Amino acid sequence: MTDSPRAANLLAQLEHLNEQQLRRLLVEHLTKQKLGLYWEANAIERDAALNADVVLPRLVEEWSHSPSPQPSPTSVRGSRLPSPAGGRGAGGEGEQFTHRNLIIEGDNYDSLRLLRATHAGKIRVIYIDPPYNTGNKDWVYNDHYVGANDRWRHSQWLEFLYRRLTLARDLLTPEGVILVSINDENRARLELLMDEVFPGMRVGSLVWRTKDSTSRTESNLSEVHEHILVYGREGFSFLGSSKSTKKYKNPDNDPRGLWNIDPLTVNADRFERSGFFYPLQNPKTGLWYPCDPDRVWAYASELRIKNIDRIRSGSMEHWIREGKIIFPKLDEERVVTWQSIEELREAIRKGDVPVTPKRKKPLLTEDTPDLGFWVGKPVGFGRPGFKKHWNELNSHVNPVCSWISRANEQHDEDDLHVLISPNAGAGTEAIQEILGSRTFAYPKPPGLIQELLRQATQPNDIVLDFFAGSGTTGQAVLELNAEDASTGSAQVGQRRFILCSSTEANSKEPDKNLCRDVCAERMRRVIQGYGGKAGYTVEQGGEFAYLQLDKVEAADAHFEIDAAHAFQLLALKRLGVIRAASAGAVQRLGRVEDCELLVCNEVTPDTIETLAAWPQRHGAARLAIYSTRPKTLSEQLAARGVEANCYSLMDALLSGQRGSAA
Template identity: 30%
Template sequence: MANISKQKREEFIAKIEALKQKEAIDDTDRLLLNDIINELNEKRYGLVWEQHSEAVDDMMVNNIPVFTEDKDKKIVSAPDLPYNFLLEGDNLHSLKLLEKTHKGKIDVIYIDPPYNTGNKDFIYEDRMVGKDDGYRHSKWLSFMNERLKIAKKLLSQQGVIFISIDDNEYGQLKILCDSIYNEENFVANIIWAKNSGNNNSVNVSIKTEYVLVYGNDKKHLGKSFFFQRKESFDDILALVKKCKDNGMTPEEAQAELRNYYLKNKNIPNGTKQYKYVDDEFRIFRISDLGNPSDTAYQKPEYTYDYINPLTGEKCEIPKRGWLYKKKDLDKKVAENIIYFKAKVPQLKRYLDSVEYENVSSLLINNDLGNRDLEGVINEKSSFSYPKPISLIKKCISCNSNKDITVLDFFAGSGTTGQAVMDLNMEDGGSRKFILCTNNENNICEDVTYQRLKTVITGIRKDGSKYSDGISANLKYYKTDFVSKISKDKDYYIEDKITQHIKEMIELENAVEIDNDKYVLLLTDEEVDAFEQDMKNKNLKKVYIDSTIMLSGKALSYLDDKKVEVIPIPDYYFHKDINAG
């Protein structure tokens, strides 16, 4: 099949090459024509859109973003735990800084970006973008493209990104992500079936949204990823344990289990097959001991007689012979995994040996994010369609590692932060979160921060009790700027950036510089004071400017106490924010 586009492109390039040979064309024009050739050769397949710049991009031409802590909003409920972070400001500025502190360090990214529905729910260049904007798709793609490219750099080798989206931009987003993350790293399109539909739909009530999932490098996603505990697994085990503790027999426990299945229609049929309880109160299902081969019944090693140890009688031989040779079946019997109470012996398969199953691409979740949020803040929420906590917990739990860093750079109401803390409370994990959001209409201060504060302290803003609280620590940063340009001859950008180094170190290491366990040294004077007082500190790490030095005596003492001395990275000081 002929590639018509390729033929046309080659024809154009041939004409341009011929034009370059004319004497009237100078070197400047030849360079311009080379640029045209490069543009013609650039795109083979993918999205093509009108690219737009943003004011937040323009802001970084002459300014370097930095973080400044709002110390009044710091929350500490467990000093020995690592810190979580809420970053207020445009998420592009925050992402540029995270590229310095967390490049290759984020394990899970979950984002719920604006869906660009055309109902003026998407802001670009400080304006609401509606259906009447002929460039709304191009603006949305430009907006997402820049942020997703940085997100790719932040992901760890085993990192995964989850992106919630609906029909309005799903097609464009899928192709964009194929380009940025490579289509080989596409993991799944999870279809989220929810309980509420779009009542504004003219023809069909839309009751589904999507979660696009990509790995940074899918080949590194091993068996610890995208597995989940079987439905009602914990409840089933607890039921049988309760029967045992109450002195019931295994037969009585088995009857209780089957009655439980009858009453709970939502339990998957596959799980309901685990309806037997053995003498040790382990739950199991049975499966055929017959040989899958059509010719096994012709071989004596698969058609031998076997004595039922319960009755002393010969067992009925499966029609196609036994699954195992006699010596192997004897081993299975010794391991007590053969069920002899059936007409033909069966193989036991225990529930606790198949604790996990693959995550399904169809997620039925009827929880409402608004109810979650209103339960925390104790008032009617004006926030548009926050995602339910359970949905985000499902995404985060796809990584079975409980010590990971989770990023949400469209944090909105802070659901992701609460999901991380809830998971840690449930399974004893030590996950950390970083949330980025702007403060439009005071969202960050009045909604995101207040939600996180209530979850940690257990006390709502109005003083009412929400819960017993969750042990966690939080720091609140705001984006600020250091100018690259100044008429002051004594103006040094490095000095201005140094004033915000503390925030960068804290963010990168999830700690607080407290001048006891974690110490920051930026000047010779600070080094002298530190060396005089260091034996009175409970030191863990010392962060030091690479241009100053500790004495040999101090280094020997710190080494003996196994205290890390860490030079401040040079990349903190890059004037070009894209160089991080």
């Protein structure tokens, strides 16, 4: 316990307690533990990334991607998308390009704190593929790789993820969902952690087959799958797909419309539901049908159950009257009448009796109760069924299947929507093709994420990946937007991406910048078009802002936050967009309905003059102004007869970031 500074610190604190206090602490410890996951959060080395600083975005224009020069019309995918709200010139003459997609460089603990201040409740889908804690140098904690034999390996990983997932939780919309990739070994640990952070939100998990080839292992169990855990807020559901009416017909012109034949039996045996086990007669033809003793009829007979009205499902006779029971056609089935019990026994011996449709199990045997009943009666060899009408189905949507298939896999489930993905190797191939080398290990295939997003997003949603690595999620978002346009979908794709990626700089490679050189570079090439593939127009999301993060202690915020920080943080917060701040004491953030959003850094006669003329010049009914001196500004504008809501700039910048102490 003393081999970590944190543990030593705890020990030092306990030394001051007397015996009674120690006993109380022990009782508390023993009685307060709850069912669930336990990890040694207090004993491990503290995550150096945790901090309570104010996080401020800084736009790095030269690493961002704006449409300059505009791609030629022939080099981009054909588009019939409307212009997004933004783009060049949205704010009027002289304004900078407005970005809607973000790449955020840095530790995602900081990125998530920024997003909690700007995007709380606005993200529809979070997809993450965190380091898997394999022990094979796949993950850095406090600047060192966490190896397989690290005493605190699992606790560090859980604490690391716990801190970040807790921040991410606040970002989801009421219909939002988080999808997390994980390997088989760490799935159980992660799932318990997810239960802790997202209580009551578990939707389920998907299984993705990652490779075709097998490899010999010590246990000789070759791992060829990964999991994707799905946790959604109350309003979330996968889109599924429309059920096909293929199997539904109406050969008898039934006024109730299309129908299909459902089994007339249920999964209960004759001992469990004795009242449902009886010979069934077709009242029109007089033919008799034996009941399957292992799967009795779905409806009881009025002749056998006294208080049939109490049975909510209705009696067999009721459904026959309703025309819902389909008996085999007389001319299409075999009918036999056994004249004596010996003749029937002989037929049973030979197996020449009615059988179940699939497994061909005889329905009359020596054990059939009251076997003599079947002598002298015409017995039908077909099976009656239930007429299920299309308009009675609970849902016309097929649910998503938890098994992710590959395109070459056979699947004939008509009532399930099967997701399809390439295998893991396709991720590396994509990187190789786009960047010309395998510069990033184990990226996910774009097709996998695209398929998940196809099911989990609507065309205007924001998608966040805060372990973005090489940026696969960004590519998947753009591909999906373009797909919407090409398939003529009713709503055109305007999904946006937010990718958070670390630099991966360390003491050996201090200049490494994975975010800039792999993630942003990949997105730039995808947007421009690569390997003969067309690029993306701005309308299709072919742009991004590259943000670095500056951090200041809350106490110093008044001195250290500059005009550009203020402008960009507010643009993100109020409009979800970012652009370079322009010069001048009055800056226009944008417009919400008839209200102009402005930042005013200095209150001078000149700025008052500019602001007083603003509503008329820009055709706005109202002004909302963020200022360092909101009271003075409000009074001076009121004196000029201008209606303006003036807010404290500092309060707006700090809101959402207060109380984020680690």
